[in-house]
Amino acid sequence: MPELPEMETYRKMLGERIVGRTISDAEVNRDKTINVPAAQFVAELKGNSVTRVERRAKHLIFRLKSGSSLLLHLMLGGWMYLGDDNDNPDRTKQVILSFGEMKLYFIGLRLGFLHLHDEQSLNVELDDLGPEPLDPAFTIGKFKELFSGRKGMIKTTLVNQKVIAGIGNCYSDEICHEAGIKPVRTFAELEPPELNSMYHAMKTVFLRAIEAGGYMDQPLFKDDMKTGGYDKQCRVYDREGEACIRCGNLIIKEIVSSRKTFYCPDCQH
Ligand SMILES: [Zn+2]
Structure with a gap:
């Protein structure tokens, strides 16, 4: 999606x-x-x-x-x-x-x-959508206010549109990999530096993906070379069994609340 x-x-x-x-x-x-x-x-x-x-x-x-x-x-x-x-x-x-x-x-x-x-x-x-991840007004302070103490798994919290808008199955996994954090943990368990990492990973991954044209595989028009450029840049999403670009270990897939969740069991803590 x-x-x-x-x-x-x-x-x-x-x-x-x-x-x-x-x-x-x-x-x-x-x-x-x-x-x-x-x-x-x-x-x-x-x-x-x-x-x-x-x-x-x-x-x-x-x-x-x-x-x-x-x-x-x-x-x-x-x-x-x-x-x-x-x-x-x-x-x-x-x-x-x-x-x-x-x-x-x-x-x-x-x-x-x-x-x-x-x-x-x-x-x-x-009306009931959460904040936009790339809104300049959505500061690290607001991010911590919103997420610290949440007891649901990071994966399910990130994809909840009422908590934060625009994140789905692919980018929740990509953000967790970028931050080096396992999506099966909870926000409540994260230390302050880990919350910082999640915030910056969210901004970095989205800016990188927008720059590359997202991962949709259908071009918008004839000769559209931009759309879908991010598909080959995904680091964990849909890459079960492939080598992690950071540590070389194999990406695994787990089902979390009936959602496919991809992460590196070695360099994501
Ligand atoms: Zn790794």
Whole structure:
């Protein structure tokens, strides 16, 4: 499932390409992907335009000129492609937004959604999310306030969107490896220097992953060389049995609260 760096990559690339463009048409092929009747959805979007693309946690928010917004969550299996009638993946598209000849295809949105909101209902949807890891206001002091004393496992705490936003299965493992801490411990057990390491690892891993374009394997458009660049840089995620780049010992996989968790049993303490 796409996490903060993947959605941040989408946000930047889409922002550069669709902001200011008029939505000439909208097509809905799966009613369950949206939250209002399809006719209403299309009527609201047609002739409207995207003024800004924002990200909050694992969501993208398409701000519209009319004042309403589209809230996107790709969940498991969802992705997007920016192309046209002659250049698009041979897959079912749940929603298509046209910007003249250019089209934005929403693919694999089965668990995911693209919902239309006004300002008030958007705020209600995003209300219970934890802080953004890369927000400059989210200081080491705030991090310690939020995490110290928490008794759940580090893995399950990091992926809890109500505690902290945007972290999922991949980056929770990558952050723990970067910090040299086992994801099966609890925050309550960590000494102050270990909490410091977790905070700095979180910032480092996310900045590195955003720089590399995240780990999604589907390009956003033809000749997109950026998306997915982080996939080969993952140090523990999905690397069971491979050598740890830090110590050479083998990465192991454990199931923690029914989530696959990868770490190095040797250099993560
Ligand atoms: Zn290691």
